[in-house]
Amino acid sequence: MNNIYFIGLMGAGKTTIGRMLSKQLDKEFYDSDVEIERRTGVKIPLIFELEGEGGFRKRETLALEELCQLDNMIMATGGGAVLMPENRVLLKNSGKIIYLRGKVNDLYQRTRHDKTRPLLQGGNMKQKLERLYLERDPIYTSLADYIVDTGAQSALEITSYIEDLLKK
Numbered sequence: 001m002n003n004i005y006f007i008g009l010m011g012a013g014k015t016t017i018g019r020m021l022s023k024q025l026d027k028e029f030y031d032s033d034v035e036i037e038r039r040t041g042v043k044i045p046l047i048f049e050l051e052g053e054g055g056f057r058k059r060e061t062l063a064l065e066e067l068c069q070l071d072n073m074i075m076a077t078g079g080g081a082v083l084m085p086e087n088r089v090l091l092k093n094s095g096k097i098i099y100l101r102g103k104v105n106d107l108y109q110r111t112r113h114d115k116t117r118p119l120l121q122g123g124n125m126k127q128k129l130e131r132l133y134l135e136r137d138p139i140y141t142s143l144a145d146y147i148v149d150t151g152a153q154s155a156l157e158i159t160s161y162i163e164d165l166l167k168k
């Protein structure tokens with residue numbers, strides 16, 4: 001299958017850049033977080049509140065099992081989607097994987113006022129992001145077909161860079 005998947009931490013730009021790239025390449029765009037909310041009829045923070053992270057992860061796998069059967073689409077995955085080995089297999093077998101690697105400070109600046117990410121709420125948000133970066137960067141890196149470092153470039157510049165990368 002010919003899909004393109006974005007992976008990376010919260011605030012890396014997966015949704016923003018994934019959507020832009022889908023317009024440039026004229027492909028369908030999906031966001032696994034949005035699809036989970038659509039299927040459950042409630043927002044992600046409420047799923048975490050009622051069912052914990054474990055419940056959310058089960059719903060995430062069910063959504064990915066369906067979504068990864070589609071073809072020729074672009075999908076932004078939830079930041080923790082790669083934690084489950086079965087999700088890694090689903091992604092790897094059905095598309096190219098792009099790791100958007102942001103710097104912790106940039107991720108922090110982009111997510112600090114947003115209350116929609118349960119894993120960052122309560123306590124020191126920057127420390128939480130640092131810990132998640134250390135835990136997850138090796139997983140994102142080993143799974144990725146392409147690693148794209150995002151620094152000072154705008155989302156549009158990063159999208160153009162990825163478009164060129166995919167043509168090579």
Ligand SMILES: Nc1ncnc2c1ncn2[C@@H]1O[C@H](COP(=O)(O)OP(=O)(O)OP(=O)(O)O)[C@@H](O)[C@H]1O
Nearest residue numbers: 009010011012013014015016078079110153154155
């Ligand atoms: N390269 C960039 N430069 C500046 N701002 C950016 C860039 N990429 C994304 N943003 C902004 O950062 C915020 C978070 O981006 P986005 O929602 O796309 O991240 P995400 O990776 O999908 O996060 P999550 O895993 O939580 O869904 C948005 O407000 C977006 O506009």
Ligand SMILES: O=C(O)C1=C[C@@H](O)[C@@H](O)[C@H](O)C1
Nearest residue numbers: 010033078079080117118119
């Ligand atoms: O990094 C994570 O574990 C998460 C990221 C978000 O995209 C959501 O999938 C949810 O808030 C969990």
Ligand SMILES: [Mg+2]
Nearest residue numbers: 014015033076
């Ligand atoms: Mg997103």
